[in-house]
Amino acid sequence: MKHIVIVGNGIAGITAARHIRKLSDYKITVISSESKYFFSRTALMYVYMGQMKYEHIKPYEDWFWEKNRIELKYDKVESINIQRKNLQLTKELLQYDKLILATGSNYNTLPNINPEIKGVQGLYHLQDLEKLEENTKNINKAVIVGGGLIGVELAEMLISRNIEVTFLIRENTFWGNVLPIEEANIVTQHLKKMGIGVLINTELKEIYTSINQRVVSILTSKEEKIACEFVGLTIGVSPNIDLVKNTSIESQKGILVNEYLETNEPDIYAIGDCVEHKNPLSGRKAIEQIWYSGKLMGETVAKSICGSPTKYKPDIFYNSAKFFEIEYQVYGKITQNLSANEQTFYWKNTENNKCLRINYEAESNSIIGIHALGIRLRQAICEKWIRDKCTIQYVLEHLEEANFNPEFSKPFINAMLEKYNQEYPENPILIKKKKSITNLISKIFN
Amino acid sequence: MNNNYIFQNPATNRGWLGMLIGSLLIIFYILLYWFPTSIQWLISLTDPISLFIKGKVADQWFFYGFIYTIAILGMGIRMISKYRHNNYQKVRTISVMFFQTCFAFLIPELLARLNLPYQDFKNIFPLDYAFFFDYNIEKKIAAGTIGYFMLAWGVFLFVVGVPVMTYFFGKRWYCSWVCGCGGLAETVGDPFRQLSDKSLKAWKIERYSIYGILAFSLIMTGGVLYTFFTKESKLFGIIDTNFIRYIYGFLIGSIFAGVVGTGFYPLMGNRVWCRFGCPLAAYLGIVQRYKSRYRISVNAGQCISCGNCSTFCEMGIDVRAYAQKGQDIVRASCVGCGICSEVCPRGVLNLENISSK
Numbered sequence: 143m144k145h146i147v148i149v150g151n152g153i154a155g156i157t158a159a160r161h162i163r164k165l166s167d168y169k170i171t172v173i174s175s176e177s178k179y180f181f182s183r184t185a186l187m188y189v190y191m192g193q194m195k196y197e198h199i200k201p202y203e204d205w206f207w208e209k210n211r212i213e214l215k216y217d218k219v220e221s222i223n224i225q226r227k228n229l230q231l232t233k234e235l236l237q238y239d240k241l242i243l244a245t246g247s248n249y250n251t252l253p254n255i256n257p258e259i260k261g262v263q264g265l266y267h268l269q270d271l272e273k274l275e276e277n278t279k280n281i282n283k284a285v286i287v288g289g290g291l292i293g294v295e296l297a298e299m300l301i302s303r304n305i306e307v308t309f310l311i312r313e314n315t316f317w318g319n320v321l322p323i324e325e326a327n328i329v330t331q332h333l334k335k336m337g338i339g340v341l342i343n344t345e346l347k348e349i350y351t352s353i354n355q356r357v358v359s360i361l362t363s364k365e366e367k368i369a370c371e372f373v374g375l376t377i378g379v380s381p382n383i384d385l386v387k388n389t390s391i392e393s394q395k396g397i398l399v400n401e402y403l404e405t406n407e408p409d410i411y412a413i414g415d416c417v418e419h420k421n422p423l424s425g426r427k428a429i430e431q432i433w434y435s436g437k438l439m440g441e442t443v444a445k446s447i448c449g450s451p452t453k454y455k456p457d458i459f460y461n462s463a464k465f466f467e468i469e470y471q472v473y474g475k476i477t478q479n480l481s482a483n484e485q486t487f488y489w490k491n492t493e494n495n496k497c498l499r500i501n502y503e504a505e506s507n508s509i510i511g512i513h514a515l516g517i518r519l520r521q522a523i524c525e526k527w528i529r530d531k532c533t534i535q536y537v538l539e540h541l542e543e544a545n546f547n548p549e550f551s552k553p554f555i556n557a558m559l560e561k562y563n564q565e566y567p568e569n570p571i572l573i574k575k576k577k578s579i580t581n582l583i584s585k586i587f588n
Numbered sequence: 589m590n591n592n593y594i595f596q597n598p599a600t601n602r603g604w605l606g607m608l609i610g611s612l613l614i615i616f617y618i619l620l621y622w623f624p625t626s627i628q629w630l631i632s633l634t635d636p637i638s639l640f641i642k643g644k645v646a647d648q649w650f651f652y653g654f655i656y657t658i659a660i661l662g663m664g665i666r667m668i669s670k671y672r673h674n675n676y677q678k679v680r681t682i683s684v685m686f687f688q689t690c691f692a693f694l695i696p697e698l699l700a701r702l703n704l705p706y707q708d709f710k711n712i713f714p715l716d717y718a719f720f721f722d723y724n725i726e727k728k729i730a731a732g733t734i735g736y737f738m739l740a741w742g743v744f745l746f747v748v749g750v751p752v753m754t755y756f757f758g759k760r761w762y763c764s765w766v767c768g769c770g771g772l773a774e775t776v777g778d779p780f781r782q783l784s785d786k787s788l789k790a791w792k793i794e795r796y797s798i799y800g801i802l803a804f805s806l807i808m809t810g811g812v813l814y815t816f817f818t819k820e821s822k823l824f825g826i827i828d829t830n831f832i833r834y835i836y837g838f839l840i841g842s843i844f845a846g847v848v849g850t851g852f853y854p855l856m857g858n859r860v861w862c863r864f865g866c867p868l869a870a871y872l873g874i875v876q877r878y879k880s881r882y883r884i885s886v887n888a889g890q891c892i893s894c895g896n897c898s899t900f901c902e903m904g905i906d907v908r909a910y911a912q913k914g915q916d917i918v919r920a921s922c923v924g925c926g927i928c929s930e931v932c933p934r935g936v937l938n939l940e941n942i943s944s945k
Contacts (some may be wrong), residue, residue, distance in 0.1 A: 182894050182895060192594060193590070193594060193899075194895055194896065200895075201893040201908055201909075220722075422795045460937070469933070518887070521889065522887075522888050546885075548926065551676075552675070
């Protein structure tokens with residue numbers, strides 16, 4: 143019986159293991175030095191905030207693995223012997239037939255900052271959370287460097303403990319290299335409303351420490367000194383390629399794979415955050431450290447290993463996040479600045495932080511991307527519209543079909559259509575009046 | 589809305605304060621049900637209100653109904669405030685507050701004042717397990733037209749109301765919008781919802797327990813009606829129907845629904861009775877599982893497996909297990925409280941009534 147060994151028990155590795163089990167009877171071993179059981183990395187913040195305990199962020203009960211004959215090893219892989227097809231763990235040698243590397247990422251640090259300073263850290267691993275508990279005990283002031291998704295989560299975590307937070311953001315606005323200016327402004331304003339000090343166009347220049355090597359203050363690139371007891375580094379993450387360095391497995395920033403997720407060495411695959419695609423599909427990044435991508439790579443590699451070689455072909459791009467209370471969804475392609483042949487329709491509800499953006503091609507009017515803040519949209523419908531190249535008019539007329547807001551939510555679509563009709567009076571969209579009683583009854587009984 | 593540090597709070601993490609609250613509730617129920625004279629001084633405090641509403645001094649049941657209603661109203665306001673940006677939560681909470689105040693409390697007391705039979709028009713057999721008891725039937729027959737109407741209304745709700753409403757809206761139309769037990773669970777019990785057990789084992793126990801009690805309630809009622817019509821007190825000549833009735837009332841009606849149902853909020857979450865015991869919930873659940881438009885829709889591949897939905901599901905449904913597979917949730921036990929959708933950080937879940945899928 144073939145032995146499949148997976149290094150890493152994050153979403154990519156575990157998805158691969160589960161799907162290989164569904165498709166085959168192979169022996170499966172998953173190795174992780176981070177935790178014995180799979181947990182949801184994206185939920186670490188909720189454990190810190192006391193909304194959940196660690197046991198709640200494990201998506202499967204502990205008996206699940208044995209029942210599904212997936213062996214878990216809480217151990218560290220020291221090295222790979224590619225010729226002999228084995229892994230050196232701390233105390234044993236493990237033979238494999240196929241190897242899947244799903245080693246995830248490490249958080250980035252700054253070259254000018256000594257990582258040994260106490261009170262300076264990023265957030266990615268379970269161990270980082272434990273360290274964060276210690277580093278933020280009884281502190282009052284923190285600085286977070288880098289305005290991105292993990293940064294805003296870290297800010298929310300610290301704010302929940304009444305720690306004063308100052309954000310250093312390199313760009314003009316929060317997540318300014320991804321979000322168009324309007325959305326970025328909404329989020330930035332919201333951060334300020336939450337009591338966070340937001341310093342734009344600012345980077346970290348230096349950290350000052352006490353005699354016992356603990357942070358006492360920092361100096362920004364604008365020569366401003368800020369007193370703080372903690373510095374959060376959230377300037378992105380990079381593929382964890384420690385294991386393949388000094389081996390014949392090719393890597394650049396990440397472990398290089400072809401469209402079948404194969405590395406250059408036979409029977410060795412790589413999936414998830416640690417991957418760098420040699421030939422990324424058009425419109426996709428070579429390194430895409432997203433939960434959803436990791437999951438899809440896990441599913442894909444399972445098929446290939448179980449006898450039906452399958453190319454990694456992500457469908458329409460999507461992602462989601464949450465900035466304090468503001469939920470965010472993106473479907474398709476929305477860039478920070480429009481390219482020449484693109485048009486945008488943007489609507490914002492002024493009273494609360496809701497907005498919707500639809501980008502479309504200027505000539506054909508077919509939509510290419512949708513952005514929503516504070517509005518829940520139905521993924522399947524949005525993707526269908528983008529795939530089928532529906533026109534902006536069609537999408538707006540049928541927008542109700544994509545509305546995934548909870549029942550009794552305040553309607554927003556008519557206000558949006560009115561704005562569209564004002565902007566484009568030559569091609570107005572028929573606005574359906576409020577539902578009458580008969581409409582409602584016929585809806586119930588249809 | 590946030591649930592920050594709910595697992596660090598001794599009241600809501602099965603800590604000492606939760607244990608204390610639970611113990612006090614259990615003692616309260618035992619005194620109320622079996623030793624009301626020992627709390628007569630408490631009961632008498634509600635005399636002025638009782639005199640005003642029904643023209644008599646308060647008895648233990650008036651007292652209980654009064655504080656039950658006050659608890660739902662008070663904690664209902666907290667609920668509305670906590671979930672103030674979510675209209676579904678607001679409407680639903682106002683609904684349970686209304687039904688408790690008018691249907692469970694005021695109307696029955698006013699009926700008593702008018703010398704008419706007691707009836708909570710929103711209570712449904714077999715949760716209302718005494719509905720077919722001889723003395724209740726006789727009182728209603730004696731009351732004439734209005735009594736017949738009460739009997740017909742009760743039977744209509746059970747036979748037509750439950751299946752039709754549940755087909756269109758799921759069991760939530762009752763369990764989290766109308767029901768008194770549900771009303772208490774959704775308001776007073778809201779701080780404890782995260783304490784329900786989500787394990788597969790708990791689900792197995794739940795199924796035996798709730799359908800067992802449904803069967804028990806139906807057998808008990810069958811026996812009671814048999815005795816009512818035949819005047820024969822023994823079923824098959826051996827089992828005394830009065831005895832089964834007594835046992836059901838004591839074990840299920842008082843101990844399970846009351847003492848455990850509420851007293852265990854801080855220990856096993858706010859829906860212990862609804863999940864493991866309520867025979868009406870079992871009946872509604874069967875309709876919901878097999879013939880209903882209601883479901884919790886899952887937004888394709890958006891789940892990040894964080895576990896908020898499962899953690900805050902008061903019915904102990906492992907919502908995440910479905911959400912992370914992209915599979916809609918159709919479960920007999922779901923009461924449609926909508927909190928999974930509310931706590932989901934990625935907008936993955938939505939309560940919907942869909943005609944076909």
